[in-house]
Amino acid sequence: MTGPVVGEDGLARCPWAAGDPVNRAYHDTEWGRPISGEAAWFERLSLEAFQSGLSWLTILNKRDNFRAAFAGFDADAVAAYDDADRQRLLADAGIVRNRLKVDATISNARAVVVLRDAGGLESFIHGFRPAEQPRPTTADEVASTSPESVALSKALKKQGFVFVGPTTMYALMQATGLVDDHLLGCHRRGGGSAPHRQVVQ
Template identity: 50%
Template sequence: MTSLLTGTDGRARCAWIGVDAEYARYHDEEWGVALHGDRALFEKMALEGFQAGLSWITILRKRPRFREVFHGFEPNVVAAYDDDDVERLMTDAGIIRNRAKILATIGNARLVTDMEPGELDDLMWSFAPAVGIRPRSFTDVPAITAESSEMSKTLRKRGFRFVGATTMYALMQSSGMVDDHVEGCWRAQ
């Protein structure tokens, strides 16, 4: 499998985007860009949890609706959700209707609201590794690292759910804690 694809704009990109325009936009504008803030990282954690077992493009396409029905992923608002909200979300075809993931998102929001402002950001970024070697191909990109395993373990100890080591590595990639743009990608820095 090739690690790069050249788009119609002449730019070489990580080949995982395929030919999907939304994936290309996400790759160019979001993936690997440093993301900070408790709300933003809570949203990323929730969406990565919903993605488990599915493709990321499914989540990207549903993200606007997720943001709408989860009130912008404001932790204080989501933490106050009750059984009626769970049922409302379970009937919304615009999102992933998985009760365990919905309940985890609500529970995780409650844990975030118990933290000091900025604590989630500080905690998650404390696991960002030192700048590593640029991957030459997809075979050089791990699914799990010691840092993502430790992040997962720490979050689970605090009660967070749907935060496995693979999910946390995907979060680290998407939030810029690691930069896995392969050699030759125009975004590789």
Template identity: 50%
Template sequence: MTRCAWAGTDPVYIAYHDTEWGVPEWDARALWEKLILDGFQAGLSWITILKRRDNFRAAFAGFEPEVIAGWSEPEVERLLADPGIIRHRGKIEATIGNARAYCELGQDFSDWCWSYVDGVPIQTDRESQADVPAFTPLSTQMSKDLKKAGFRFCGPTIVYAWMQACGLVNDHVTECPRREDCAAMAGTAA
């Protein structure tokens, strides 16, 4: 069996693929962190984000939405000066706005996210990376609903990548040994 081709040969990517990607995530704060990081990834490679993830966590107060929701221009300026993260004003401001949207959602973010798949990860049957779509009707709907709730940097492609990363969708290809592992963690047989 062969792991998903996107993992390549970089040890950081391989470790991410083999231990995190596709593992069902139920923690609301962790789901939010991953959505924010996927938004920062827009226009960049995921490896760029992975290699700076610890810097992001330090800069963004451990991705505690309740803390970030109270931030304003001084924190934006501090973050724009931080060489350890992606210094993009729009993405930084979106993160603060997304923290506010998270806090105002009116329900647990994990429950909200998992309701789109009825609490059970979607198990796909893709034979190769070429079979994996960039987005789906479901990621498009989630994106629209996130935007309606006040979130930004959450288009259908970002949302689908996030759904894959958080295990809402098990998109490990059929030959990847992690496919069965992630299906078992989800309580379903692939």
């Protein structure tokens, strides 16, 4: 089934959220809601990069470990990571131990710090919000990229970011409410107007 799925609670949801309770909780409380604050944006950017080639559920189940490993996604702290920190991260079974992705997160932290002089990561990404929102009725109609995600990818790469391809950036835009890809009929559709500040523990 690719359209909204009605759960036992009587609420219709995007089909990817109809199974695992972790996915459902994420769908109902976070996905598609705006976030604010540099750490929240750096976290989402980093986790989307780590997700590449893996399931999002894998990342969600390791999320607390990622936060602990990367200092709550404090960009200044991660930007200062050295070779000893890299080795610590690559030995941490609680996260995804991929050298390229670990190096990318450290590199991106440094780019986040530099980007403050241009208004900061949050403002930068918001500049690529599409003028019109998609209106998918089935999962098959949900895009994997957009002209805006392609442009955002190119712009971030010019600022020194890595692992920020168009598909990854579209996923980021979906997750943070810049794009509302909740299916028409999903109870969360259109529910991303109120900023949702993540609590990074």
